[in-house]
Every structure is written in structure tokens, then in C-alpha cells.
Amino acid sequence: MQLRQASLEDKYLLGDGQVFLTGVQALVRLPMLQRSMDTAAGLNTAGYVTGYPGSPLASYDVQLRQAQMLLADNGVRFQPGLNEDLAMTSIWGSQQGEVRGDSKVDGVFALWYGKGAGLDRSGDALRHGNLAGSSKHGGVLLLLGDDHRAESSSVTHNAEYTMVDFMMPLLNPADITELIEYGLFGIAMSRYSGSWVGLKCMHDVVESAASIHITSAPRQWQIPGDFEVPPGGLGLRYPDTPLAQEARLHHFKIDAVRAFARANRIDRPVWKQPSSRLGIVTTGKTYLDVLEALDDLGITEERANELGLAMYKVGMPYPLEPQGARAFCEGLETAFVVEEKRSLIEAQLKDLLFNSPDAPAVIGKTDEEGRAILPSSGVLSSNQIGIWIGRLLMAQCDDAQLHGKLRMLEDREAGKVIPLAPMDRRPSFCSGCPHNRSTVVPEGSRGGAGTGCNYMVMWMDRGSVGYTQMGADGVNWIGEAPFSNRDHVFQNLGDGTYTHSGLLAIRATVAAGVNITYKILFNGVVAMTGGQPHDFELTPAVIARQVLAEGARKVIVVAEDTSRTRHEGMPEGVDIRHRDELDQVQRQLREIKGVTVIIYDQMCATEKRRLRKRGQLADPPKRAFINHLVCEGCGDCSAKSSCVSVLPRETAFGRKREIDQYSCNKDFSCTDGFCPSFVTVHGGELRKADVVENGVAVHLPRPPQLPLDRPYNIVLAGVGGTGVITLAAVLGMAAHLEGKGCAILDMMGLAQKGGAVTSHLRVAAAPSDVRAARIPAGTADVVLGCDILALASHEPISTIGYDRTVVLVNTNEAMPGDFARNRDLSFPGQALRKRIEAASGQANVTYVDATRQAMQSVGDTIGTNTYMLGIAYQRGLIPISEEAIERAFEINGVGVALNKAAFRAGRVAALSGPAEHAAEAGGRTGVDEFDLPALISHRESFLTDYQDGSYAARYRDFVDEVRRVEQSRAPGSTELAFAVAESLAKLMSYKDEYEVARLYTGGEFEQDLKSRFAGSYRLEFSLAPPIFARRDRTTGELKKQSYGPWIFSVFKVLARLRRLRGTMFDPFGHSAERRGERALIEEYRQTIAHLLKDLAPANHATAVAIASLPKGIRGYGHIKEKAIREARDKQAQLLEEYRGTAYPAAAE
Structure with a gap:
């Protein structure tokens, strides 16, 4: 297939043709198009853009800054506004120069941007500015960021009634193409009417991306022939008075707005026949939802004519243009107004038709009798809309085909009964965030x-x-x-x-x-x-x-x-x-x-990372590393840093910690944790697998071609900041290169901060075949769960259709940010699987340990998502060619070699079959891998190395006695013996100076280090040995000090001297801390012996709980001391409970 020639610059530079861009980028291009049109018309104008960022326009000023030179070359000035109301005031000022005669140009067209909260706070400036008006060759367009879902806002926002209060026209575009067309129309309307004009910018439009046709040809706006502009015009003038401004607004401007909308057909009938009985009236993003709903109901234009269905698309919901609306409603029995939030069009239409003979019933939020239909809160879905359209049509005709489609939508809306999500991936502060x-x-x-x-x-x-x-x-x-x-x-x-x-x-x-x-x-x-x-x-x-x-x-x-x-x-x-x-x-x-x-005062961690990648900020040549053998899993490093790059590491001794070197932003707060396991690695570099740009997939067979007889729905779910959004954009560009239609919608909110993020991607044979970018509930064809926890959240899982959707799930158990605050947080892997399988059907789910396999293949976990894409592609689940995908990687220009290698490695994995199911248990290794005999043998061997065979034998003898008593008192149970086997070994292997030294010099630490780092490096250790360390004057706690590589030699000597432990020659054993640790062993033995005397089935569970308490005694120094106090308090409570359920043991 011949791919289209395309580049990232096309979105601004291509004059005529098909471009791939986001809604926000379309708004960047908008003022440049307006200037081009003015120049063609012989006007020397300038553009002015100002405002304050906020969702869904959070990235608008970022894109403006990136295009600032291009904007300047096109006569457009971007000026950040400091805040929204001051920016609004400067917009007002942009119109004044033309009137005062001081202007360098014929006029200034001005764009203000802000979110709903910014519009609210700018009311005074907006009222003054709109009353004053716009200039003849200027014009004012307000980009109104409306967050209907409160995805990144503290409250929901919709601007409609703010515009009504200020008597300002509001335009509501349905897609990116209309974003540009309505924007240009709005500036023209502002010039003609003297009114400021609002352009509604909803998330589903401005934060979507699509392949659209664009033209730089001047638009020919029609000047109304049925409206007479009053003497002096309608625009801004000086001098002026408040009452004169009010009179112009009430008696002329609004009528001029309606006339201009009528002349240029901003509102239009989509379908209408003389026989039509039910008419749908809708606007903006909801128009696309209506089209989606009609597709689900099997209603084409021909079918609509058969059913007596008409549709009217409103481009300007306020003020509603009356002539077009009346003409559409003639002959209808019912006008069904479909709009989100409060009724605006519905209320105006009712006022317009009141007292009209033969007027249809107007329904929307309620029916003729006041019963609720469409809610005024939340958002509308195509399913909801389709159900009501179907019911209204069924009320006027008994159609079997329609009835079946309606039942399908009702069943889909009712949803499947699936288990609740056991955990959320909530947004968190970034790694190293101040x-x-x-x-x-x-x-x-x-x-x-x-x-x-x-x-x-x-x-x-x-x-x-x-x-x-x-x-x-x-x-x-x-x-x-x-x-x-x-x-x-x-x-x-x-x-x-x-x-x-x-x-x-x-x-x-x-x-x-x-x-x-x-x-x-x-x-x-x-x-x-x-x-x-x-x-x-x-x-x-x-x-x-x-x-x-x-x-x-x-x-x-x-x-x-x-x-x-x-x-x-x-x-x-x-x-x-x-x-x-x-x-x-x-x-x-x-x-x-x-x-x-x-x-x-501390720089944003993400900005640090960005500047380091660009070479604009020094990247410290060092990294934090944890010796997991020394780590106690106490969580103090997380408590000190709250860092999401401190991850759990499951080991044979329970959960420890490790640093995710790929997400770490080198804040090093984790090293403040009171623990000797932290090592700073100076120099060297992370060891990575070789990235092979060509080779592994050259001769791979092509997967079967998917037919695109309807839009194909792809959902990507993952963690914010890991490349999910970028991958969706790459696939969108790839579809664009093939000449296909595509639409993308990113669901982020705060998710860029480590929360769950979802991208909807729709691919069709042609751009005109794509309706709304949002994938309706239950209609995804394939879902890539790049993170299992994110996939199980409401947004992506709602798109899964039972026995329809193929789901590919990464089994890597990436802990959410809550792990920094809960050291024992358990990842609910199995519960998440049950939820996903209940949604899709077990046969439709494939599990793959993509993170581990991508790491092995390309040496970087950032290749995980692309690796999964490779698997999905090779299985025939992606309707885009490999040539287009790989070309899109090249156009994106970031990590090209790595992404190609990961994509090809995923394709190879798909062909291997069983490898996709290799990680059914999530790839974990830990204590739960042992049965009781294996655990006892393992701990006995460890204690032999820790001290000697005699010491280990004492351990085995005691545990064997617990096993014997448990079998006699609670036959078939091993939980108590298991708990004692773990806890006693932990207490007996307390990490004193000798043990820390042995765990550093035993070889495993060095092997682990070499597997992670390459090149020449130097180690620095952070230690607080009790007999040497100083105490903090404020807290009284021991302070860690840095020791160079020479300490490793000391470690080797100490490790050999461990036989001195507990003897009179032990220089460390006389400290209160060491004496307490030895006493704790004997105290535990006595407690267990006491429990065994009265052990019975009734108190067995309590005995297990008491025996398990030492597993919570973790850490060093004051951290461990606090844990011991807490364990003793808990033990006292449990012993009371134990005594309450005990009864004399049977004679043995």
C-alpha cells in the first residue's frame, strides 16, 4: 500500500488536504487561517491570543508556545494572561485601538481561552467587554473550556447559561472540523454583530484527534439581507454610555446575531420529509452521540424516512435562530431535544412555539407530562440517547427490527453483573515530586x-x-x-x-x-x-x-x-x-x-526530567539502589519519600523494596529511610539489552486483514506517563498515512500523575465513516490492558462487550501510589482477572507478562505498550499495516529504534503462542511459593549460614515441636507451624553488624548489582552503626552517614567474625538494641510454648495471629523499636482473646 506523505508540521503548514491533528492544535491553526483570509480580502489585521490554561484546554498554551514563531510570522501574538479576568480585560483592549485611531493595523481579532472556573471569575470583565462590543475588522472569540465530567476540575462546568446571562451568542462544534469552521464563523459574526462570541470547547472535541480535510481557501460569509444595521453600527465606539450599550445589545445585537446565523445556515436540517412525525433537535458533541445511537438502531437516512424521523442540527444553541427552528418543527408531532446538562435549546424552542397552532410537543429533559427523560446532570451516552429514540419511535410504529435493536441497547445499558473493582489506580505525585x-x-x-x-x-x-x-x-x-x-x-x-x-x-x-x-x-x-x-x-x-x-x-x-x-x-x-x-x-x-x-523551593520533578533529557540541566551521574537482602521491608523509605519509584520486591523472605530505575527522577529522598540497605551507585549506566532496529521481524508472516465495513474500536488502558496516549497518537497517524478515517479520544484527567488513563481509537475505511471519537459502552473490538489495574477501572471496562471484545492484559502487578502509604498493600491480581473475565468472557482474554518480556527484549520497560501492540497486531487485531505503524514511529521521532524493536518482539511473541500465557501467577516469587517442609529447610539452611549448625538445629527442633502439637490439637492444620517457621527464623536472624556485612559480601548483592548496572561505577553506603552514629539533636534518632567503597573491606572482616555474635567477645552485642533482639527470641519461644498448652480448634486462628506478629517487626533502630512496641500492644490484646477461648487441653 502506498502511504500518504505526512509530517508533524502538516497540522499548521499544509494549505489544502488531509491532516492529522488534535482539537487543541486546530485551535492553534485557527488564528493563522483567519489572518490568511483577512490578507486575501485586502485587510491588514493582526491576531491576539490570551487566557489561562485549564482542562480541557490545559495544553493550549503549550501548543501555542511551541508554534510561537510560526504564529508571529502569521501576524498572531500570543500573550499569556496571568489569570483569566485580566486576560479578558486585555481582550477588551485589543478592540479599542481601531476605534481610537491609534492602531497599526486595520483590526485585531482576539481569542480568549480558559476553563469554566476561569469564565466564572471573569464575569465582570466579560460583561463590560461584551456590552462595549467588538471592532469592525477585529472580532472576539472566547474559547470556553467546558468540563462536563469534572475530569480535571473540582466542579462540573457548562458555559451555556453564562452566555445567556451576558446575552452572548454561543457556538457548539461537534468535531475538530467544526472547531475550525465555527471558530472562523464566530469571528465573522463578532465583526458583523459587534457581539463577543463564545465557542464551546468540550473534552470530547478539543482533546480528541482525527484525520480531517483542511483548506486555506477564504470562507465566503453571507451578509444578511433581512437585517438593517442601525446608524453608527453595532461595534465598539467611543464615547459611549452604559444605557446606550444596553439598548444596542437588547434591541440590535442579538437580532444581528440571529440574522447572521440564518444567512449562513449555522443551524440546518439533516433529514426532513413532509411525512416526518418525530424530530430530533441536537447540538455539538451530542449530535455525534445521536448519529452513533442511530447507527446502533440501524437507522440510515432511508430508514429514517420510512420511520418518519427527522433531525435538526443546531450550531448556535444561543440565541436559537427562530425561522429555521420553526420551519423544521412544522408538521412534526414531537420535537425531541437532545442536549447535555440543563435545557437551553428545549426552553427556547418551547418559548418560540408557544401559542403556535399545530405546534409539536417539545420534550427533552421531561416528556409532555413532566416525567424525566434525559438527565440534566452528568453526561449523556449514545446508549441512553438510542434507547429514548427507539422508545419514541416504537410508540408511533410497531417495527420488529427496531424492537430488536432497542432491546439490544437496553440490555447493553443495563450492563453485565461484574465484580466491583477491588482497587483503584488513583493519581499520585510523580517520582521525586517536591x-x-x-x-x-x-x-x-x-x-x-x-x-x-x-x-x-x-x-x-x-x-x-x-x-x-x-x-x-x-x-x-x-x-x-x-x-x-x-x-x-x-x-x-x-x-x-x-x-x-x-x-x-x-x-x-x-x-x-x-x-x-x-x-x-x-x-x-x-x-x-x-x-x-x-x-x-x-x-x-x-x-x-x-x-x-x-x-x-x-x-x-x-x-x-x-x-x-x-x-x-x-x-x-x-x-x-x-x-x-x-x-x-x-x-x-x-x-x-x-x-x-x-x-x-524545589524544581518540579517532571520538569527536571524533561530538561535533563534535553541536556539543559545536569543529570547527576548517580543512582539509588537497594540491597534487598538487607532491606527489612519496613517502608520507612516510602514514608520519607512517598515516592512511586520505590516498588515492592517479593522474595523468599517476604516483601522487600527496590528502585524502579526507569521512572526514578533522582530525588534521593528515599535514601533518608533509616536503613542500611541503600547504596548510591556513582557512575556506570543502566544495563540494557541491545536494541536491534532490523532483523527479528523481517520475515514474519502478515496477519489476516481485518475488514473495515464499520468503524473498528480499539481501547488502550494504562498508567499516565508511560506512553499510552503517545501510542494512541502513533496509531492514529498510521491510520492517517493509509488514508483511513480515525478518531482518538484521550481520557486523562489527573491521570498523567500516575493514575489510570484510557485512549479510545476508532479506525474506519474513510474519514467520513467515523462518528464520535468516544467508543460507546460494550462496543470495543479489542482492548489493550497495558496495566491490569487501569484496565479494571470503570472507563475502559465499560467499553468491553461480552463475547465481542478481545482483551489483551499485561499481568505485571504495578502497585498504585497508595503503596507508599501502606507497606503491606496487597495487589488484587486474581480479583482483577475475575472482573475482566466477567466483562468479556474468559475465552476472550489473553494474559501476558508484557513488562518482563519487553524488558528482556529491549532492555527498557518503556517498551511494554509497544510490545503489547506487536502481539495484538500479529494476532490480526489491529486494522493498520506494519509499514504504516513503523512509519508513524519515525514521524513521532521519539525512541524510534526501541519502539520498532519492541513492536517486532511482540509480534514474535504472538507467534510463539504459549509464551503469552506464561505469567498466569503474575510472575511473583515469595514466601507463598514454599510448602511447610520446604520453608523449614530453607530457613534452617539460612540460619546455618547466619551463625552455625547448632543455632539452626535449635530452630528446627522448636518448629518441629509446634508441628507435632498443632497436628494433635488441630488435625490437618499447618498455619500455626508455618507462622512460627517464618517468625522464629526472622527473630533469630536479626540483622546486626555481622549480618549486614555478610549480606553485602556473600556474592548475591554484587551479582544483583552487576545485572542492573554496566560500566565502571563506585559505591557509597549510607549507614548508622549504633556504636558510631551521632544522634539528631531534634529527634534524638541516630543519623545516617556516608561511607565510601573502603567499607566493603570492613564488611568482609565483620562477616567472618560473626561467630562472635552473642559471646563475651562480641563488641556490638552489649548494646541495648542487640540485647533486646536476643531477648525477643526467648520471649517469643515462651509465648508460643504458652499457646501450645491450650491450643484447640476454637482458638487456633488467634494463636496463628499471635505467632505471626514478628513478621510485622521490621526495620532498624528506632523504626524497629516502634514496631516492637506495637507488636507487644497487639499481642496483649490477642492473648486476652486467646484466654477467652481457651479450655483445658486433652491429655496427650
């Missing part, structure tokens, strides 16, 4: 969540509750404080929010005299919406001067790199402390009356 540490509050204090990334503390058990709208962070405390028993709170405030409007919140709390400590989280970028730079030069020193001027009582900067912060011209009296001192700083400031401020 918020992992900065958002922690001292014990006994309360914190407030802020806008942006730090909002996620709400589900992180950090004593942070409540939030406000952006910019008012902490102001809610003004109203609560006078009536609260609490004297002080902490409040997070991101630097993006501070720049936007947050400084006013600080001013307000100073004025109110409340006690609050603001933690201004200075990360250097607006991290939540894409890492954009601040709109002006902002540094910790600038912030410090500002908040001091506002009246802050005390300001302290807490920094990752205090030396860098000191060189930034900090005001006098501002202390600079290291981030390790945050807790002390917070405790100090919460005692000060009034407003205090902590400026936490």
Missing part, C-alpha cells in the same frame, strides 16, 4: 489542599482537608477561625496559583488577623497543566519580598539546594533552611501569631 515532602504537616496540625497538583493530598492521609476555588486558598479559614477550637492551620499554595491570584488570599488573611502558615510550593513551572513557565519572572526572593510587604510575620525558605537559593538576593531576615528541616520549621511557625510563610 510535594511528596512539602505537603506533609506536623503531627497534630491541619493542612488545606490547594489548586493544582497539591490537591492530591486530599486522598493521601496527610492531615489535609478542604479546598477552595483557585486563588482563595486559605481564605475559608477566615470564616472558620473565630468559631474553631483550633488555633492555627497550614495552607498549601502552588506557585502557579500564587502568580494567578493567590497573593490576594495572603493579603486577606493578614487583614483578618488569623493564624495561618502558607506553604508556597515553588516548583518553577505550572506543573499541573503541562509545565508551562510562569507568566513573569518569579523567584523565591521575589515571593519573599512580596509576602513581607503584605504583612507576613515570618518568612522561611526551605530548599533542596540552599546554596542556589542564597544567591538569589533574598531579603534580610528571611531564613534559608534545608528541606530536611521542614518539620522543625513548621513547628516553629505554627507557634507564631498571624500569617507566616514557608517558601518550599
Whole structure:
């Protein structure tokens, strides 16, 4: 097949033809097209774009920045707005130069962008601007980011009634093509009517991608012949008065808007026959949902005519153009208005037809008798819409075919009974994110969540509750404080929010005299919406001067790199402390009356990673590594760092920890964990498999070709930040290269922060065959579960159809961010499988350990998703050619060789068959792999190496006695013996200086290290030996110190001296810690012996619980001491319970 010639630059540079682009990119191209049209018309205009990012337009300014030179070359100026209402005011200003006679150009067409919350806060500026009007050769278009699902917002938003209140026309595009066409139309309408115009930008449109036809040819707008513009025109003028502005708006502008819409047929009948009885009236994204619903019902235009069905597509839902609407409704019995959220078109249509003879019944949110039909909350699905269309049609005709289709939709909507998801993959702070540490509050204090990334503390058990709208962070405390028993709170405030409007919140709390400590989280970028730079030069020193001027009582900067912060011209009296001192700083400031401020200075981890990849920031030539043999699995490293790159490692001794070297952002907070298992590897590089660009798949057979007689639905589900969205875009580009139709919709929300992310990809034989980008419930053809936990979440699993969808599942058990807060979190692999199989049917699911196999194939887990794509492709599940896919990798330009190799390796795996099912148990190895005899033998052998054979024999003798008694008192049970076998071995192999040294020098550690790292490297150890380490003056805890490679020689000597353990010659054995560990062994033996005396079936479970308590005693030093105290408290409770169920044992 001949592939289309295409590049990433086509989206902006191709004049006429088919381009692949996203909705956001279409909005970048929009002002350039407008300037081109003006130039062709002989106008010397300029474009002006300003606003503030927010979902679903979060990436708009990122794309504008990337195209800034191109925009400038096309006479378009992009100016970030600082916040939405100030940006709105500058939009107003862009129209004034033409009127005042000072303009360099004939006119300025202006685009404002923002999310719903930004529109709400900009009401005053918007009212003033719209009343004043737009200029003759300028025009104002507002890009209104509407988040109907609250996917990345604290509340849902829909702009319709805001536009109604301001008497501003609203355009509602259905797809990316209309996004451009309606945008150009809106600017033309604004020029003609003098009104500002809103363009509704919904997630399903602006965050979708598609192959569309584009043209740079000038649009020929029709000037209304049935509207007379009043003397003086309708545009902005000077001087002007409020009453004159109001009169123009009420009596002329709205009529001009309707006339311009009528002349240019922005609203149009899709189908209409004289015999039509039921008419559907719809708009925007919902129009595509209606088309999808009609497809499901088997209704084509011909079939619609048979059934008496008509349809009217409204492009401008406010104000509704009356002549076209009346003409459509003539002869209908019922007009069914299908629109999301509150009724807007329905209400206007009812007003329009009121008192009209022979007017149809108008229904939508309710029927003629007030019964609910379509909800005004949430979002509508094509299934819901199809069901109501089917019912309304069935009420006027008894059609067997339609009845069967309706039953199918009703069954699909009812859904399958599948098990609930046992766990969620919630968004988390990125690896190395400053918020992992900065958002922690001292014990006994309360914190407030802020806008942006730090909002996620709400589900992180950090004593942070409540939030406000952006910019008012902490102001809610003004109203609560006078009536609260609490004297002080902490409040997070991101630097993006501070720049936007947050400084006013600080001013307000100073004025109110409340006690609050603001933690201004200075990360250097607006991290939540894409890492954009601040709109002006902002540094910790600038912030410090500002908040001091506002009246802050005390300001302290807490920094990752205090030396860098000191060189930034900090005001006098501002202390600079290291981030390790945050807790002390917070405790100090919460005692000060009034407003205090902590400026936490550390760069956004994702931005660090980005700059390092580009060579713009030094990449520290070192990595953290965990010796899993020494690790106790206590979780202190996670408690200190909250880092998602600290992963569980299942071993024969239970769960330990390891560092995911591929996601690690080198923050090194994990190394603060009080544990000698951490090693810093200086130099060297990660060992990777060779990436072979050509070879393995050259002679692979082509899979069977899928017929594209209907759109083919592909769903990708995975973890945000791992390339799922990119892979969907690559497949979309590949379909575009083949001349196929395609549409992509990415479901992210906060998911880029390690949460679940889903991409919908629809491929069709031609672009015109694709309806909505969103795949309806139960209609996916293939689902790639790149992460099993993400796949089991509601969004992707709802697309699975029983016995319809083929599901490919990666069995890798990647823990969610909750693992950082729950060291014993159990991954519910089997429960997730049951949920997936219940949705699809067991025969339709294939499991593959894709992460491990991709790592073995290409040496990097980032190849996992592409590896799975290769498997799906070779099985004939992807209707795109390998040539197009590999060419799309090349066009994308990132990791080309690796992605090609992973794709081909996946194809090879698909041909091998059984390899796809190799990981039915998830690839885990751990204690659960042992039966009891094997466990005892394993631990006996270990204790022999730990000390000697005699020591090990004591262990076996005791466990054998427990086995004997358990069999006599609770026949058939081995749980108690198993628990004792694990727990006693753990207590007897306490990790003293000798054991740590032995576990470092026994060979396994070095082998593990060499399997992960290549080249020349140097090791640095972090240790706190009790007889040498110093204590922290604040906490009293031992402090870790760094030791160079020379300590390895000391380890070797210590390992050989382990026979001294417990003797009078043991220099370490006299410490309180070591004496306590030895005493604990004897205490445990005595406790178990006590339990055995009264053991019976009734108390057996309690005995097992008591015997298992030492498994929770983990860690070193103060961590272990705390665990021992907790175990003893728990044991006391269980012993009381045990005594309550005990009864005299039978004679043996």
C-alpha cells in the first residue's frame, strides 16, 4: 500500500488536504487561517491570543508556545494572561485601538481561552467587554473550556447559561472540523454583530484527534439581507454610555446575531420529509452521540424516512435562530431535544412555539407530562440517547427490527453483573515530586489542599482537608477561625496559583488577623497543566519580598539546594533552611501569631526530567539502589519519600523494596529511610539489552486483514506517563498515512500523575465513516490492558462487550501510589482477572507478562505498550499495516529504534503462542511459593549460614515441636507451624553488624548489582552503626552517614567474625538494641510454648495471629523499636482473646 506523505508540521503548514491533528492544535491553526483570509480580502489585521490554561484546554498554551514563531510570522501574538479576568480585560483592549485611531493595523481579532472556573471569575470583565462590543475588522472569540465530567476540575462546568446571562451568542462544534469552521464563523459574526462570541470547547472535541480535510481557501460569509444595521453600527465606539450599550445589545445585537446565523445556515436540517412525525433537535458533541445511537438502531437516512424521523442540527444553541427552528418543527408531532446538562435549546424552542397552532410537543429533559427523560446532570451516552429514540419511535410504529435493536441497547445499558473493582489506580505525585515532602504537616496540625497538583493530598492521609476555588486558598479559614477550637492551620499554595491570584488570599488573611502558615510550593513551572513557565519572572526572593510587604510575620525558605537559593538576593531576615528541616520549621511557625510563610523551593520533578533529557540541566551521574537482602521491608523509605519509584520486591523472605530505575527522577529522598540497605551507585549506566532496529521481524508472516465495513474500536488502558496516549497518537497517524478515517479520544484527567488513563481509537475505511471519537459502552473490538489495574477501572471496562471484545492484559502487578502509604498493600491480581473475565468472557482474554518480556527484549520497560501492540497486531487485531505503524514511529521521532524493536518482539511473541500465557501467577516469587517442609529447610539452611549448625538445629527442633502439637490439637492444620517457621527464623536472624556485612559480601548483592548496572561505577553506603552514629539533636534518632567503597573491606572482616555474635567477645552485642533482639527470641519461644498448652480448634486462628506478629517487626533502630512496641500492644490484646477461648487441653 502506498502511504500518504505526512509530517508533524502538516497540522499548521499544509494549505489544502488531509491532516492529522488534535482539537487543541486546530485551535492553534485557527488564528493563522483567519489572518490568511483577512490578507486575501485586502485587510491588514493582526491576531491576539490570551487566557489561562485549564482542562480541557490545559495544553493550549503549550501548543501555542511551541508554534510561537510560526504564529508571529502569521501576524498572531500570543500573550499569556496571568489569570483569566485580566486576560479578558486585555481582550477588551485589543478592540479599542481601531476605534481610537491609534492602531497599526486595520483590526485585531482576539481569542480568549480558559476553563469554566476561569469564565466564572471573569464575569465582570466579560460583561463590560461584551456590552462595549467588538471592532469592525477585529472580532472576539472566547474559547470556553467546558468540563462536563469534572475530569480535571473540582466542579462540573457548562458555559451555556453564562452566555445567556451576558446575552452572548454561543457556538457548539461537534468535531475538530467544526472547531475550525465555527471558530472562523464566530469571528465573522463578532465583526458583523459587534457581539463577543463564545465557542464551546468540550473534552470530547478539543482533546480528541482525527484525520480531517483542511483548506486555506477564504470562507465566503453571507451578509444578511433581512437585517438593517442601525446608524453608527453595532461595534465598539467611543464615547459611549452604559444605557446606550444596553439598548444596542437588547434591541440590535442579538437580532444581528440571529440574522447572521440564518444567512449562513449555522443551524440546518439533516433529514426532513413532509411525512416526518418525530424530530430530533441536537447540538455539538451530542449530535455525534445521536448519529452513533442511530447507527446502533440501524437507522440510515432511508430508514429514517420510512420511520418518519427527522433531525435538526443546531450550531448556535444561543440565541436559537427562530425561522429555521420553526420551519423544521412544522408538521412534526414531537420535537425531541437532545442536549447535555440543563435545557437551553428545549426552553427556547418551547418559548418560540408557544401559542403556535399545530405546534409539536417539545420534550427533552421531561416528556409532555413532566416525567424525566434525559438527565440534566452528568453526561449523556449514545446508549441512553438510542434507547429514548427507539422508545419514541416504537410508540408511533410497531417495527420488529427496531424492537430488536432497542432491546439490544437496553440490555447493553443495563450492563453485565461484574465484580466491583477491588482497587483503584488513583493519581499520585510523580517520582521525586517536591510535594511528596512539602505537603506533609506536623503531627497534630491541619493542612488545606490547594489548586493544582497539591490537591492530591486530599486522598493521601496527610492531615489535609478542604479546598477552595483557585486563588482563595486559605481564605475559608477566615470564616472558620473565630468559631474553631483550633488555633492555627497550614495552607498549601502552588506557585502557579500564587502568580494567578493567590497573593490576594495572603493579603486577606493578614487583614483578618488569623493564624495561618502558607506553604508556597515553588516548583518553577505550572506543573499541573503541562509545565508551562510562569507568566513573569518569579523567584523565591521575589515571593519573599512580596509576602513581607503584605504583612507576613515570618518568612522561611526551605530548599533542596540552599546554596542556589542564597544567591538569589533574598531579603534580610528571611531564613534559608534545608528541606530536611521542614518539620522543625513548621513547628516553629505554627507557634507564631498571624500569617507566616514557608517558601518550599524545589524544581518540579517532571520538569527536571524533561530538561535533563534535553541536556539543559545536569543529570547527576548517580543512582539509588537497594540491597534487598538487607532491606527489612519496613517502608520507612516510602514514608520519607512517598515516592512511586520505590516498588515492592517479593522474595523468599517476604516483601522487600527496590528502585524502579526507569521512572526514578533522582530525588534521593528515599535514601533518608533509616536503613542500611541503600547504596548510591556513582557512575556506570543502566544495563540494557541491545536494541536491534532490523532483523527479528523481517520475515514474519502478515496477519489476516481485518475488514473495515464499520468503524473498528480499539481501547488502550494504562498508567499516565508511560506512553499510552503517545501510542494512541502513533496509531492514529498510521491510520492517517493509509488514508483511513480515525478518531482518538484521550481520557486523562489527573491521570498523567500516575493514575489510570484510557485512549479510545476508532479506525474506519474513510474519514467520513467515523462518528464520535468516544467508543460507546460494550462496543470495543479489542482492548489493550497495558496495566491490569487501569484496565479494571470503570472507563475502559465499560467499553468491553461480552463475547465481542478481545482483551489483551499485561499481568505485571504495578502497585498504585497508595503503596507508599501502606507497606503491606496487597495487589488484587486474581480479583482483577475475575472482573475482566466477567466483562468479556474468559475465552476472550489473553494474559501476558508484557513488562518482563519487553524488558528482556529491549532492555527498557518503556517498551511494554509497544510490545503489547506487536502481539495484538500479529494476532490480526489491529486494522493498520506494519509499514504504516513503523512509519508513524519515525514521524513521532521519539525512541524510534526501541519502539520498532519492541513492536517486532511482540509480534514474535504472538507467534510463539504459549509464551503469552506464561505469567498466569503474575510472575511473583515469595514466601507463598514454599510448602511447610520446604520453608523449614530453607530457613534452617539460612540460619546455618547466619551463625552455625547448632543455632539452626535449635530452630528446627522448636518448629518441629509446634508441628507435632498443632497436628494433635488441630488435625490437618499447618498455619500455626508455618507462622512460627517464618517468625522464629526472622527473630533469630536479626540483622546486626555481622549480618549486614555478610549480606553485602556473600556474592548475591554484587551479582544483583552487576545485572542492573554496566560500566565502571563506585559505591557509597549510607549507614548508622549504633556504636558510631551521632544522634539528631531534634529527634534524638541516630543519623545516617556516608561511607565510601573502603567499607566493603570492613564488611568482609565483620562477616567472618560473626561467630562472635552473642559471646563475651562480641563488641556490638552489649548494646541495648542487640540485647533486646536476643531477648525477643526467648520471649517469643515462651509465648508460643504458652499457646501450645491450650491450643484447640476454637482458638487456633488467634494463636496463628499471635505467632505471626514478628513478621510485622521490621526495620532498624528506632523504626524497629516502634514496631516492637506495637507488636507487644497487639499481642496483649490477642492473648486476652486467646484466654477467652481457651479450655483445658486433652491429655496427650
